Amino acid sequence: MGRSDSAPSGEPDRPEVPEQRAGEGQPYLRVNDLRVRFDTEDGVVRAVDGVSFAVERGRTLGIVGESGSGKSVTSLAILGLHHTKRATITGEISVGGRQLVGLPEEQVRRLRGRDMAMIFQDPLSALHPYFTVGRQIAEAYRVHHPRAGKREARSRAVDMLGRVGIPQPARRFDQYPHEFSGGMRQRAMIAMALVNDPDLLIADEPTTALDVTVQAQILDLLSDLQAEFRSAIILITHDLGVVSQVADDVLVMYGGRAVEQGSVEQVLRRPQHPYTWGLLSSVPSLHGDADADLVPIKGNPPSLINLPSGCAFHPRCRYAGRNGDRSFTEVPELRPAGEAGHLAACHLPVDERTRLYQEDVAQVGVAQ
Amino acid sequence: MSSPSTATQTPPVSPAEPLLRVRGLAKHFPVRAGFRSSGAVRAVDGLDFDVRPGETLGLVGESGCGKTTTGRMLVRLLQPTAGTIEFAGRDITHARRGALRPLRQDLQIIFQDPYASLNPRHTVGRIVAMPLQVNGITPPGGVKKRVQELLELVGLNPEHYNRYPHEFSGGQRQRIGIARALALRPKLIVADEPVSALDVSIQAQVINLLRDLQRDLDLAFVFIAHDLAVVRHFCHRVAVMYLGKIVEIGDRDDIYQRPQHPYTRALLSAIPDVTTLGPAGRIRLTGDVPTPLNPPSGCRFRTRCWKAQDRCATEEPALTNRDGGRQLTACHYPEQGPVGAGPEPGPDAPATSGTVEVSQ
Numbered sequence A: 001m002g003r004s005d006s007a008p009s010g011e012p013d014r015p016e017v018p019e020q021r022a023g024e025g026q027p028y029l030r031v032n033d034l035r036v037r038f039d040t041e042d043g044v045v046r047a048v049d050g051v052s053f054a055v056e057r058g059r060t061l062g063i064v065g066e067s068g069s070g071k072s073v074t075s076l077a078i079l080g081l082h083h084t085k086r087a088t089i090t091g092e093i094s095v096g097g098r099q100l101v102g103l104p105e106e107q108v109r110r111l112r113g114r115d116m117a118m119i120f121q122d123p124l125s126a127l128h129p130y131f132t133v134g135r136q137i138a139e140a141y142r143v144h145h146p147r148a149g150k151r152e153a154r155s156r157a158v159d160m161l162g163r164v165g166i167p168q169p170a171r172r173f174d175q176y177p178h179e180f181s182g183g184m185r186q187r188a189m190i191a192m193a194l195v196n197d198p199d200l201l202i203a204d205e206p207t208t209a210l211d212v213t214v215q216a217q218i219l220d221l222l223s224d225l226q227a228e229f230r231s232a233i234i235l236i237t238h239d240l241g242v243v244s245q246v247a248d249d250v251l252v253m254y255g256g257r258a259v260e261q262g263s264v265e266q267v268l269r270r271p272q273h274p275y276t277w278g279l280l281s282s283v284p285s286l287h288g289d290a291d292a293d294l295v296p297i298k299g300n301p302p303s304l305i306n307l308p309s310g311c312a313f314h315p316r317c318r319y320a321g322r323n324g325d326r327s328f329t330e331v332p333e334l335r336p337a338g339e340a341g342h343l344a345a346c347h348l349p350v351d352e353r354t355r356l357y358q359e360d361v362a363q364v365g366v367a368q
Numbered sequence B: 001m002s003s004p005s006t007a008t009q010t011p012p013v014s015p016a017e018p019l020l021r022v023r024g025l026a027k028h029f030p031v032r033a034g035f036r037s038s039g040a041v042r043a044v045d046g047l048d049f050d051v052r053p054g055e056t057l058g059l060v061g062e063s064g065c066g067k068t069t070t071g072r073m074l075v076r077l078l079q080p081t082a083g084t085i086e087f088a089g090r091d092i093t094h095a096r097r098g099a100l101r102p103l104r105q106d107l108q109i110i111f112q113d114p115y116a117s118l119n120p121r122h123t124v125g126r127i128v129a130m131p132l133q134v135n136g137i138t139p140p141g142g143v144k145k146r147v148q149e150l151l152e153l154v155g156l157n158p159e160h161y162n163r164y165p166h167e168f169s170g171g172q173r174q175r176i177g178i179a180r181a182l183a184l185r186p187k188l189i190v191a192d193e194p195v196s197a198l199d200v201s202i203q204a205q206v207i208n209l210l211r212d213l214q215r216d217l218d219l220a221f222v223f224i225a226h227d228l229a230v231v232r233h234f235c236h237r238v239a240v241m242y243l244g245k246i247v248e249i250g251d252r253d254d255i256y257q258r259p260q261h262p263y264t265r266a267l268l269s270a271i272p273d274v275t276t277l278g279p280a281g282r283i284r285l286t287g288d289v290p291t292p293l294n295p296p297s298g299c300r301f302r303t304r305c306w307k308a309q310d311r312c313a314t315e316e317p318a319l320t321n322r323d324g325g326r327q328l329t330a331c332h333y334p335e336q337g338p339v340g341a342g343p344e345p346g347p348d349a350p351a352t353s354g355t356v357e358v359s360q
Helices: A071-078 A105-111 A133-144 A150-163 A182-194 A212-229 A240-246 A264-269 A274-282 A350-364 B067-074 B097-104 B124-134 B143-153 B158-162 B170-182 B200-217 B228-232 B252-257 B262-270 B310-314
Strands: A029-040 A043-055 A060-064 A087-095 A116-119 A200-204 A232-237 A249-254 A257-263 B020-033 B036-051 B056-060 B082-087 B107-110 B188-192 B220-225 B237-242 B245-251
Touching: A029 A071, A043 A060, A043 A071, A043 A232, A043 A249, A043 A257, A060 A071, A060 A240, A071 A087, A071 A200, A071 A232, A116 A182, A133 A150, A133 A182, A150 A182, A182 A212, A212 A232, A212 A240, A212 B262, A232 A240, A240 A264, A249 A264, A249 A274, A257 A264, A257 A274, A274 A350, A274 B200, B020 B067, B036 B067, B036 B082, B036 B220, B036 B245, B056 B067, B056 B228, B067 B107, B067 B188, B067 B220, B097 B107, B107 B170, B124 B143, B124 B158, B124 B170, B143 B158, B143 B170, B170 B200, B220 B228, B228 B252, B237 B252, B237 B262, B245 B252, B245 B262
Parallel strands: A060 A232, A060 A249, A116 A200, A200 A232, B056 B220, B056 B237, B107 B188, B188 B220
Antiparallel strands: A029 A043, A029 A087, A249 A257, B020 B036, B020 B082, B237 B245
């Protein structure tokens, strides 16, 4: 976040996507080969199937995907919010150097809310209707600061309400969620998430329920707060427009797997996966030819119980089959896609993808 | 409703008579505190617009602006508090059920939620055939043949006639809703957020389908949406609503390229667009939409407007044309010039206070 507008060149290269291997660098959050599985009556749902990424302090990772792509399940796994009996989680999640997978619930609870916090999509259902907004924020503070008195917690909560731009915070402290408007509720949620100065903030569709003018306010607020608190942010969204505004790095998920990741310029300007191309050309834009047809992705997102063989995207991909039958039989791995830090999971050679993108997608006028 | 805009609408020059003519349309929901009535939510407060045959009008605005209420009044799912709705020359504002029935053939609605708007216990065939049955119509070749034609028309497999809604995905369900709306060969369809519940890749499929149908069947649409980018790809004309009123209405290119109302400008600049990376110069509106229970006096947008003057609080701006074109704007200090320059100070309005910041 807090990037100046992107000129295609000029801007000094920001650090690339942190290395996936452990050891070098010190990203605050490191997720390695995360798998989340649910056993259901209908079969095994592999909601997340081997996803790796890392987020440094002060940076924002946008996770993009359609419903059922596994983006929310990933974030709930990081926070340890999956029911241990229903979900099987394997892989590594390291937050500030601590390995979370397999940690006793009691210890995860101590981290949650203090070192990592979450902003949910719907603030009305995330706030308790029976308690005042201020009391809920103060409680979030006192849980992690047992020695803090009521007065200290209150002043901290009022301070946070003011920081997130709620006018008359001392008066607002004593109001109930229903007395807040949608945008104000989302601000209160953000105040609650930030009350313990978390180093990692996960925002799951934080603006989807809001109107565009309020969405713009909330996105600006998140940027400003990040500049102030230097937290690492994961922003989960289906909206590529939102990602283009605030993310530094992007992870595109499809069918529970990462299909492309890299810096926001790489993924949105020089995308290397046909699914990302499809997403970009199907989004209606305010620029370009309004009379031109949109280019949708054919078909529907896959069922996680019965994922297509090989590349999960192959039934919807225009280019499947160009490379023999590899796309139908072999799951593509995330591999370097030209530039440093840019990864994509596609069997086609990088050169051919670059050419196809230039000829088939960029020409249509969506990107650039 | 005595709205100042009622008299000023200049009927657009058109060869065809408008299919739909709306004047002074209003809907007030009474609010009761205990047993006494304590005012009313003025959800829609005096709208004037026309839709010509084969034309698509986009109705855009933020939540609470009254766009859905308007759509429901147009198909008479809600009874207007004031104003008139004329359809094909007939006043249907107070038409009774019996009189409405033949009219419903020409006037259909597509709902937002493809999960809630289809009866889960009926087969797709039965759902799509329902409008034919209710109106006692037997199409040539039989109901089943017509239903299968309709399913094919909206891109569904006609073999799936006997399946139930739960067997279909969200996008396919929305297609079923569209097939049902088309069953009676309507002239006008009110589409209330028809794609906002769908995933992006599916959204594009449904928008393209609606565009094809619109062209092939020469349908008129009132297309209600909060997403201005979607509206731009579908509509010939666009009306921007704020707190129950139309603040600006005009041809698509005028609205998107030369918006005159500050609200339209702010709305357009707030949309995050994939084609720009980073927070490009946006107009930041402060605060939320005020409550329609007690809307601001004068211009309703003035509490969030960076150009507001004393006059805006006392005198309600009329929806009028400012430059001899077809664009109508309700603003005392309209913006000029193409969009993209950011907010400019008005003719006699210094860029006031901290209500607007342009982040760069």
